[in-house]
Amino acid sequence: MLAQKLRLDLYRIDISSVVSKYIGETEKNLRRVFDAAEQGGVILLFDEADALFGKRSEVKDARDRYANIEVSYLLQRMESYPGLAVLTTNLKSSIDTAFLRQIRFVVQFPFSDTTQRAEIWRRVFPADTPTADLDALQLARLNVAGGNIRNIALNAAFIAADAGEPVQMKHVLRAAQAEYTKLEKPKKYHWGRTTLMMRLYLFAEGQTKQTFADTLIKPHLAQHEVFMHPLG
Structure with a gap:
C-alpha cells in the first residue's frame, strides 16, 4: 500500500537468497541489493528482519567475527x-540497537482484540465465496492472530469445497481445530461448563453437550489416557 501511494516499486528482500554460508558472499549480495535499489529509487522491504539485523554478539570464534562484520556492513x-x-x-528485541537508532518510525501492531478479530472474520472470505450462517462474533472468540484467522478461513474453504457445500461454522470449527493443533495450543476442555470450542460446535451443529463429548472430546482424551468425568 505504501509503495502504491508513493508510486514506487517495492523490492521484497529474500533473506535466504541474501545470506550465504561463505565468507564475504553475504556482503556482496547486500551490495548488489542496495546498488540496484539506489539506482531504481525503490522501497526495500526486509521481511523477518531480525534474521538479518540481529544483535552483534561477543566474538568467541571466527564465525562470530564474520557474522558481526556482516551486521556492521549492513548498518x-x-x-x-x-x-x-x-x-x-x-x-523487535532481537534487532541490534544500532539499527533501531536509524529507524525513524516504529509502528507496533498489537494483538487484535475481540472487536478487531470479528471485523477480520467479516472480511476474510472474498465476496464471491459461498458462505452460510457464519457468526463473526462467535468466531472472534477464537484467540488467534490475523494470520491464523486467514489460515483457518482458507482451510475451511477447502473443507467446504470438498464437501460441495458453502462455508459454514462446522467447516470453520474443523479448520480451527487443525490450526490449534498446529500451534500446539490446548483446547482446554472443562467438565461442568461449556467452553469456547464446545460453544462453536453446538452453534454449528445444534448438538447437545453429550453429543459433543461423544464425537469430539472422548476420542481425543482417550488417545492421551485422560480420566473423564460426566458432563455437568
Whole structure:
C-alpha cells in the first residue's frame, strides 16, 4: 500500500537468497541489493528482519567475527541509503540497537482484540465465496492472530469445497481445530461448563453437550489416557 501511494516499486528482500554460508558472499549480495535499489529509487522491504539485523554478539570464534562484520556492513549501507526501507519483525528485541537508532518510525501492531478479530472474520472470505450462517462474533472468540484467522478461513474453504457445500461454522470449527493443533495450543476442555470450542460446535451443529463429548472430546482424551468425568 505504501509503495502504491508513493508510486514506487517495492523490492521484497529474500533473506535466504541474501545470506550465504561463505565468507564475504553475504556482503556482496547486500551490495548488489542496495546498488540496484539506489539506482531504481525503490522501497526495500526486509521481511523477518531480525534474521538479518540481529544483535552483534561477543566474538568467541571466527564465525562470530564474520557474522558481526556482516551486521556492521549492513548498518553502513542502511545509514547511507537515500531511499525508504521497511523492516518487519515479530522479535523487535532481537534487532541490534544500532539499527533501531536509524529507524525513524516504529509502528507496533498489537494483538487484535475481540472487536478487531470479528471485523477480520467479516472480511476474510472474498465476496464471491459461498458462505452460510457464519457468526463473526462467535468466531472472534477464537484467540488467534490475523494470520491464523486467514489460515483457518482458507482451510475451511477447502473443507467446504470438498464437501460441495458453502462455508459454514462446522467447516470453520474443523479448520480451527487443525490450526490449534498446529500451534500446539490446548483446547482446554472443562467438565461442568461449556467452553469456547464446545460453544462453536453446538452453534454449528445444534448438538447437545453429550453429543459433543461423544464425537469430539472422548476420542481425543482417550488417545492421551485422560480420566473423564460426566458432563455437568
